[in-house]
Amino acid sequence: MRNFIRPQALKRILLWREVLVGAGASALGLWWAAGGAGIMRWVGVALAFGGVAILREGLLRLRRPPDGGGAGIVSVTERQITYLSGPGGGAVSVDRLGLVAIECSAGGAAVWHLADRDGNNVAIPADAENAGALYDALSPLPGLGQEELLRAAREQGAGRRVLWRATPDRLG
DSSP: OTTTSOHHHHHHHHHTHHHHHHHHHHHHHHHHHHHOOTHHHHHHHHHHHHHHHHHHHHHHHHHSOOOOSSSSEEEEETTEEEEEOSSOEEEEEGGGEEEEEEEEOSSSOOEEEEEETTSOEEEEETTSBTTTHHHHHHTTSTTOOHHHHHHHHHOOOOEEEEEEEOOOOOOO
């Protein structure tokens, strides 16, 4: 099958796969909801809602800057963000994060700066392999969603901006 489709076309199709699956599921669900009877009508409604959720997530992923080609590899496992690189690297837990910032330079790629409450700091280039996983890992933080992360990654102005800071723990 891979020899049947040109590599450029296959790459484009795979880029849009979530959007296509979401649109197809929504269309099928609406068709079942409109023409079905009994339980099939409710299955169609549920499928349509699920398709819309998949479609929304696919559109958000399409808006992300491309990753890969930069230094290092990002891994997110069980709410731990790990950055492996020759010149450095590190790991921080999403549950212990204290600061999320992004630094943009005039000519280079953006760099994500993550610091936890234990004093661990990690600087991750936005073009590192699998850096797109940061959007999914960081978006559950209170007050920080994928829209804010996408907007910050796409801004062209040079400088460092703090996107999120943890509230201090309260006693009692």
